[in-house]
Structure formats: structure tokens, C-alpha cells
Amino acid sequence: MQRRGFSKEQVFKGDDAVLPVLIIGAGPVGLVLSILLTKLGINCTVLERNKAFSKHPQAHFINNRSMEIFRKIDGLVEEIQRSQPPVDLWRKFVYCTSLSGSILGSVDHIQPQDLEHVVSPVSVAHFSQYKLTMLLLKQLENLGFQTCVPESSEGNMQFREKKILMGHECVSIDTSNDFITVTASSVNNGKQVEKDIHCNILIGADGAGSTVRKLVGIDMRGEKDLQKLVSVHFLSKRLGQFLLKENPGMLFFIFNTEAIGVLVAHDLRQGEFVLQIPFYPPQQTIEDFSPKV
Ligand SMILES: Cc1cc2nc3c(=O)[nH]c(=O)nc-3n(C[C@H](O)[C@H](O)[C@H](O)COP(=O)(O)OP(=O)(O)OC[C@H]3O[C@@H](n4cnc5c(N)ncnc54)[C@H](O)[C@@H]3O)c2cc1C
Missing domain, CATH: 3.30.9.10 (D-Amino Acid Oxidase, subunit A, domain 2)
Known part of the structure; x- marks a missing residue:
């Protein structure tokens, strides 16, 4: 989603800052996208509702197209091939x-x-998703990203670019202004807190049951369950x-x-x-x- 007020020169002023790009979901899609955008010079921030990254292996077979996209990320393909x-x-x-x-x-x-x-110029691979997530986080760290949890001192910081904000769930979206406002819910010191984050472009990378998709009224097509x-x-x-x-x-x-x-x-x-x-x-x-x- 993009609102008309998009400007690369956006001035950041505390919690009223308008982020250029806000990505909802730190799964493989959200993390890869944040790396690629950063490499293109576009600053972004990621919201993730879980407080920690899953250790459940989930996906393991990586197809050619995903590997082709990974070629754009320094050394990632080689590291997967070495480790699988x-x-x-x-x-x-x-x-x-x-x-x-x-x-x-x-x-x-x-x-x-x-x-x-x-x-394809690059072969398929067999590599567990949680291991891939760790490699992607290492790449993001090298690009200057910080992973923050709500209870940490960084977690209380204003919503700035180049952050992965763990434990923050997107619960509502308001598109009635020149920018998009996302309400993020988190638990801080045992208390439920809601904060508004403004952005010019909002990307829903929040998986198959996407909250963003539901909040903006897009139906899931095809057979469910x-x-x-x-x-x-x-x-x-x-x-x-x-x-x-x-x-x-x-x-x-x-x-x-x-x-x-x-x-x-x-x-x-x-x-x-x-x-x-x-x-x-x-x-x-x-x-x-x-x-x-
Ligand atoms: C057991 C299993 C095996 C699989 N095997 C394969 C395989 O071998 N090969 C393959 O290609 N695929 C496989 N898949 C599918 C693959 O895991 C998914 O396609 C992939 O994870 C999708 O990535 P994603 O980033 O789009 O979404 P996800 O990985 O689902 O990430 C979405 C993220 O968004 C977060 N989120 C959701 N809602 C909100 C919200 N409201 N606010 C903030 N954050 C939110 C979630 O916590 C999550 O971290 C498998 C899946 C499972 C479960």
C-alpha cells in the first residue's frame, strides 16, 4: 500500500516520524525484502509479532527462483550451499x-x-528455514539493522528505520491521511501498549493468514484448510x-x-x-x- 505523500526526504521527528517503508512480518519474505530495499538505498523498518524467531525448522526445500533472488544478497547462496x-x-x-x-x-x-x-544459474537447496533466518539476520546486522524487543532499552526507542521490532503486532491500519498509520500492539512490563507508526509505504509480509490482507479487505482466494x-x-x-x-x-x-x-x-x-x-x-x-x- 502506498499513500500519496511519499518523499525520500522525509524529516524524522520522534514518534510522529513518517517511515519511508514499514514491513509487517519478519518471515523469510519480510527479511529478504528489507535486505534488498536497503541495498537499493530505501530505508525500512520491520514489525514482528513474535518476541523471538522460531526454532521450528518449517521450510527446507528452496526452489530455483528463491535461490536466484538470494544471489542478490552478498554470499548468501554460497553460504547455503556450503552449509546444506x-x-x-x-x-x-x-x-x-x-x-x-x-x-x-x-x-x-x-x-x-x-x-x-x-x-537456472543456481541449483535448488535443502536448508532449514530457521537456519536461513539466522543468515538473513546476520546480513541485516551487517547493513546496520538492530533487532529490538519491547522490554529492552532499544524497544522503548522511537520507531526509526533499520529496526526489527520484535513483539509488535500490527492490529489496525488507517489510510485516511496522506500517510498510512499502523497501530502496533506490544506487551511492555506486563502491560499491553498500543502505539501508532506512520509510513508512506506499508508492505504486508505477514504470511498466509495475513492480518494486513484482512485489515485492508482483500479476500483469500482458493480453497482454505x-x-x-x-x-x-x-x-x-x-x-x-x-x-x-x-x-x-x-x-x-x-x-x-x-x-x-x-x-x-x-x-x-x-x-x-x-x-x-x-x-x-x-x-x-x-x-x-x-x-x-
Ligand atoms: C512445516 C512447514 C514446512 C514447509 N516446507 C516448505 C518447503 O520445504 N519449501 C517451501 O518453499 N516452503 C515450505 N513451507 C512454507 C514456507 O515456510 C512459507 O511459504 C514461508 O515461511 C512464507 O514466508 P513469509 O515470510 O511469507 O511468511 P511467514 O514465514 O509466515 O512469516 C510471516 C511473519 O509475519 C508475522 N506476523 C503475522 N501477523 C503479524 C502481525 N499482525 N503483526 C506483526 N507480525 C505478524 C509472523 O509472526 C511471521 O513471523 C513450509 C511451511 C511449514 C509450516
Whole structure:
């Protein structure tokens, strides 16, 4: 969203400052965008509702187009390629009755053109999202960004450019002036606080359930809730070693009468996994997936 008062020469005066660009959401999209804008000489600030970055691995397969965009960020592609597991450990999808049971089939999902730079100058990659987030934050730090939480001394500072303001949730948007006003809610010393932030351009990078999208009245198109999954993130060096020896792969589709699930091997050598289990409410509740079960 952009209002007509856009000016690169905006004067900053305390909390009434009008930021050139405000990005809502410090996921991969918000962080990459803030790096690219800064490199183009456009100052921005990021609001993130979570107080800390997630350690849940989430995404792991990075497609060619994302890697092409990452080429614009100094050394990022090289660092991902250096840090990811060797491709032979993640090129296969394995279909089985259990991890130690019969293999129903296995498919090599890497095409020669994925690696030989035929369709793209840069190959696909297998690298957990939380590790990517750490690399992006390092890049932002090098560009002069500060990550602040509401309780810290920096958190009480005025809303300035080159900040990632953690623990700040965008709760309303007002476009009735020459600039856009975003109300950010945060908890400071146990108290809920709301502050207004003004900007010329507002970018909603707040994910699939985007609050920005809803607040500006844009409908979600297409089918919703295609599948509900419970994700169990765990570390097991033993399982990693077993699969490295028996049948290395990236995804293990497990089908048997006791359980159905997809095991995502984020890193077999480190033994880092996520087990995704289909979840069918209201027949099932989240208590059915307690750590004991
Ligand atoms: C288990 C899992 C596995 C996945 N695997 C893959 C994969 O292998 N490959 C792939 O390409 N993709 C995968 N994805 C999808 C991928 O994670 C998402 O496409 C990606 O995270 C989208 O990035 P984003 O920055 O748009 O949104 P998000 O990562 O969702 O980030 C949005 C951010 O905005 C913040 N936010 C939301 N609302 C507000 C608000 N009102 N105010 C302030 N902040 C707000 C959120 O806290 C969040 O940090 C996977 C996702 C999951 C959950």
C-alpha cells in the first residue's frame, strides 16, 4: 500500500516520524525484502509479532527462483550451499510401511537440470528455514539493522528505520491521511501498549493468514484448510545414522494401519527431523498428540 505523500526526504521527528517503508512480518519474505530495499538505498523498518524467531525448522526445500533472488544478497547462496547436506542425502522421496520396514518405492526427485544450471544459474537447496533466518539476520546486522524487543532499552526507542521490532503486532491500519498509520500492539512490563507508526509505504509480509490482507479487505482466494497437520520436531542422531546407512532421503512417507505420517529429514547427519501427522478435528483434538502419546 502506498499513500500519496511519499518523499525520500522525509524529516524524522520522534514518534510522529513518517517511515519511508514499514514491513509487517519478519518471515523469510519480510527479511529478504528489507535486505534488498536497503541495498537499493530505501530505508525500512520491520514489525514482528513474535518476541523471538522460531526454532521450528518449517521450510527446507528452496526452489530455483528463491535461490536466484538470494544471489542478490552478498554470499548468501554460497553460504547455503556450503552449509546444506550433500545432495545424495536428500535427493530421494521414500515410501515405506515403517522406517525399518518394507520399502514400497523410492523416487529420485532431483532432475539433472536442477543441478546442471540448465534452467537456472543456481541449483535448488535443502536448508532449514530457521537456519536461513539466522543468515538473513546476520546480513541485516551487517547493513546496520538492530533487532529490538519491547522490554529492552532499544524497544522503548522511537520507531526509526533499520529496526526489527520484535513483539509488535500490527492490529489496525488507517489510510485516511496522506500517510498510512499502523497501530502496533506490544506487551511492555506486563502491560499491553498500543502505539501508532506512520509510513508512506506499508508492505504486508505477514504470511498466509495475513492480518494486513484482512485489515485492508482483500479476500483469500482458493480453497482454505487443504490439510491440517501436527508437526513434531525432534533430534535423534541414532535415527539419522540408521537412515544414512539404510536409505538416505529427504521425505519418508510412512503408511501402516497404526500410523500415517511424513518424516522430513532436515539433516540426517545432525539427526534433525520433523514428523508431520495428519490431524482431523473435530474427531481428533490436539490432546490426542500429547508428548506421552
Ligand atoms: C512445516 C512447514 C514446512 C514447509 N516446507 C516448505 C518447503 O520445504 N519449501 C517451501 O518453499 N516452503 C515450505 N513451507 C512454507 C514456507 O515456510 C512459507 O511459504 C514461508 O515461511 C512464507 O514466508 P513469509 O515470510 O511469507 O511468511 P511467514 O514465514 O509466515 O512469516 C510471516 C511473519 O509475519 C508475522 N506476523 C503475522 N501477523 C503479524 C502481525 N499482525 N503483526 C506483526 N507480525 C505478524 C509472523 O509472526 C511471521 O513471523 C513450509 C511451511 C511449514 C509450516
